[in-house]
Amino acid sequence: MTGHDLDGFRGEVRDWCRAHVPADWRRSQTGATDPEFVRFQHEWFQQLRRAGYAVPHWPREYGGGMSLPEQIVLYQELAAHDAPRLVLAFVAVHHAAATLLAAGTDEQRRRHLPAILDGEIWVQGFSEPGAGSDLAALRTSARRDGDGYVVTGQKVWASGAQYADWCLLLARTDPVAPKRRGISYFLLDMRSPGIQVRPIRQATGESHFCEIFLDEVRIPADGLVGAEHAGWQVAQQTLGAERGLTMLELAERLGNAGFRWLLEACERADPGGRRALDDAVVADRLAALEIEIFGLRALCRDLVERHEAGVAGPADASVVKLYYSELLQRVTDFGTEVGGLAAHTTLRKPMSSGWESGAWVLDFVGSWEWTIPGGTSEIQRTIIAERGLGLPREPTGT
Secondary structure: OOOOHHHHHHHHHHHHHHHHHOOOHHHHHEEEOOOHHHHHHHHHHHHHHHHOOOOOOOOHOOOOOOOOHHHHHHHHHHHHHHOOOOOOOHHHHHHHHHHHHHHHHHHHHHHOOOOOOOOOOEEEEEEEEEOOOOOOHHEEEEEEOOOEEEEEEOOOOOHHHHHHHHHEEEEOOOOOOOOOOOOOEEEEEEOOOOOOEOOOOOOOOOOOOOOOOEEEEEEEEHEEEOOOOOEEEEEHHHHOOOOOHHHHHHHHHHHHHHHHHHHHHHOOOOOOOOOOOOHHHHHHHHHHHHHHHHHHHHHHHHHHHHHHOOOOOOOOOHHHHHHHHHHHHHHHHHHHHHHHHHHOOOOEEEEOOOOOOHHHEEEEEEEEHHHHOOOOHHHHHHHHHHOOOOOOOOOOOO
């Protein structure tokens, strides 16, 4: 696509956003009930779908087909116009789709990809109480029984499980094999008997994360993705969906709404008429954060382009994840500091926003989520050291 064509596409997306992004969505989604949140997310997803913007990264035959430059423009404009995030559909659109396209059968793709476009919601059932950062240590078991499998175990930190129709599930099918070689990957219908979902009450008052208890749950044989015992390799396709454009979208949102709320907090006058921005130290820190955000956006775009070209390094995604998550903490921490006591009284935020809502205390508490899942910051640094810089591996014992 030429630069002129891309400018035309940007104009189309910009016009669509002006006409369709709900002007009052932040107000209506603040304090929304679960049914109101689910209804809003479904309606917003279908608006994006009708415009051809819901799954731009999917193959054309499944409703996508946008070029990489077009996808970058789309996410930039959605962020610039403060569009709601697809919170509810995120796992389905990215993780489930990536898994099905890379390792699923034709029947699995035919069954689920159109259903996702119609609103099917997915949850990721990977982490366990004793297998968070060390995912391969999971203990949920799946034993072969006739024409299917019987699964027993527990999952935790399952985001949005209370809304989900289906689950991407890792379970151990060979208890004696080395831990990465005895895992299988399943598609689990969340309406199956024997499943119990318990939302976890968080410090923010939300219940975004959940526990999933599995008690002798049957999964048909056609729910297996890839070969039996080869689930670890399939899971890498799932986790790979967190790279590239998903990080670019988050970076663009931090650089648009996030920085805009931060600037407004610094410009707001206190009862005595003083603005935080008039303090040289505050102005200096604000400028430094703006530079960091600019660098993050450039880094994300570079990763996306090199990943598309097949020349991304083995630790590049870890660099971006580490940089984003810790910069998000610095931005929200500064917003909380500048907001003062008033920031601590804002105890609700829009349910369809990300971690840049301007409710600084809630955003700051939520920002810590990003330094833990998907590999903690410590694990990311190890990956960068060993795979990116070629440093010796850490000793495993004496």
